[in-house]
Amino acid sequence: MSDWTAFGRVDADGTVYVKTAEGERVVGSWQAGAPEEGLAHFARRFADLVTEVELTEARLNSGAADANHSLSTIRRLRASLAEAHVVGDIDGLATRLDRLAGLAEEKAGEARAARDAARTEALARKTVLVEEAEKLAAESTGWKTAGDRLKEILGEWKTIRGVDRKTDGELWKRFAAARDGFTRRRGAHFASLDAQRKQAQSVKEELVVEAEKLKDSTEWANTASQLKELMNQWRAAPRASKEAEQRLWERFRAAQDAFFTRRSEVFSARDNEQRANLERKQALLAEAEALDIDGDPKGAQARLRGIQAQWHEAGRVPREAAGGLERRLRAVDDNVREVMDSAWRRTSPQDNPLLAQMRAQVAEAEERLARAKAAGDARRVRDAEQALSSKRQFLNLAEQSN
Numbered sequence: 001m002s003d004w005t006a007f008g009r010v011d012a013d014g015t016v017y018v019k020t021a022e023g024e025r026v027v028g029s030w031q032a033g034a035p036e037e038g039l040a041h042f043a044r045r046f047a048d049l050v051t052e053v054e055l056t057e058a059r060l061n062s063g064a065a066d067a068n069h070s071l072s073t074i075r076r077l078r079a080s081l082a083e084a085h086v087v088g089d090i091d092g093l094a095t096r097l098d099r100l101a102g103l104a105e106e107k108a109g110e111a112r113a114a115r116d117a118a119r120t121e122a123l124a125r126k127t128v129l130v131e132e133a134e135k136l137a138a139e140s141t142g143w144k145t146a147g148d149r150l151k152e153i154l155g156e157w158k159t160i161r162g163v164d165r166k167t168d169g170e171l172w173k174r175f176a177a178a179r180d181g182f183t184r185r186r187g188a189h190f191a192s193l194d195a196q197r198k199q200a201q202s203v204k205e206e207l208v209v210e211a212e213k214l215k216d217s218t219e220w221a222n223t224a225s226q227l228k229e230l231m232n233q234w235r236a237a238p239r240a241s242k243e244a245e246q247r248l249w250e251r252f253r254a255a256q257d258a259f260f261t262r263r264s265e266v267f268s269a270r271d272n273e274q275r276a277n278l279e280r281k282q283a284l285l286a287e288a289e290a291l292d293i294d295g296d297p298k299g300a301q302a303r304l305r306g307i308q309a310q311w312h313e314a315g316r317v318p319r320e321a322a323g324g325l326e327r328r329l330r331a332v333d334d335n336v337r338e339v340m341d342s343a344w345r346r347t348s349p350q351d352n353p354l355l356a357q358m359r360a361q362v363a364e365a366e367e368r369l370a371r372a373k374a375a376g377d378a379r380r381v382r383d384a385e386q387a388l389s390s391k392r393q394f395l396n397l398a399e400q401s402n
Contacts, residue, residue, distance in 0.1 A: 008087035046088030
């Protein structure tokens with residue numbers, strides 16, 4: 001660059017020429033000083049062009065600049081060389097710019113391909129999101145999950161760039177339609193669900209009223225069965241709203257608990273009483289089985305009657321024990337009867353104390369009948385006649401057996 005005469009000259013009248021492969025051309029005029037200064041002035045202009053070219057090349061190679069913008073700059077600089085008012089290696093700079101133009105075109109092509117690929121990918125991503133949204137809108141019944149996913153799709157949608165406006169608008173219409181369809185379907189579902197819950201609330205309120213009517217009942221078995229059936233109906237009924245369901249369940253459960261608590265208390269008291277009765281009957285049975293029937297049958301019979309009277313007064317015992325106790329007491333009674341019958345058959349009718357007792361009872365019945373007739377009481381007469389007839393019948397049977 002210091003040998004300015006290699007690329008230009010200044011003639012005697014101050015006209016400045018630049019030398020190119022096509023020949024010389026005028027680039028300006030220099031009248032202010034020595035020709036060398038003129039050449040240096042126009043050479044600095046050339047250096048400015050070179051600096052701009054170098055900066056464009058550096059930005060292009062680093063990827064910091066847009067390839068299309070760099071290409072535009074390179075073409076502008078290349079076109080300006082034909083009339084540039086500079087002195088320097090214009091042909092070399094033109095070659096350099098041509099090479100840079102090819103590089104810029106290549107990078108611009110790569111950028112276009114990258115943009116096309118990104119656009120294709122963006123289009124594919126948005127298409128997938130739209131199809132997913134449409135499927136959710138048409139099929140999903142997981143309302144919260146699907147609603148959350150649609151919000152996520154919208155958020156992801158906003159991050160995707162590069163789809164042309166027309167295509168993006170068409171896809172957005174599909175997505176918006178799917179989202180609106182889902183919202184309508186979800187609204188209809190919950191409207192129907194609200195109606196079902198109101199109906200369920202009405203059904204369960206009726207069940208609660210029925211349970212509360214039964215809570216004070218003392219018909220333990222029948223009421224327990226009814227409450228069980230009400231519970232089955234409760235379980236079969238749809239759920240009401242959360243608040244109503246909880247409130248009604250607490251009332252329903254309280255009614256059940258009130259009944260079953262009372263029943264449990266009554267049964268517990270009854271069980272305690274029956275256990276005490278069992279102990280008493282076991283003691284009576286032990287006493288009965290210890291009677292000396294063979295040695296003193298009449299005494300055993302009299303004592304057994306007393307035991308049997310206390311036995312009946314003792315009341316109920318647990319069901320699982322009742323049968324065995326009764327069988328054992330009957331066995332004692334049968335043994336006493338057998339021994340007494342045997343003794344009776346060995347006694348003459350006149351000496352038989354049982355016949356004497358029965359005759360005395362007949363006589364007493366005759367006296368009661370006479371008193372009733374004397375009093376003129378028709379009802380007493382009727383009762384006395386029936387009693388006398390029954391006692392005479394038993395006496396006749398006993399005398400025949402003896």
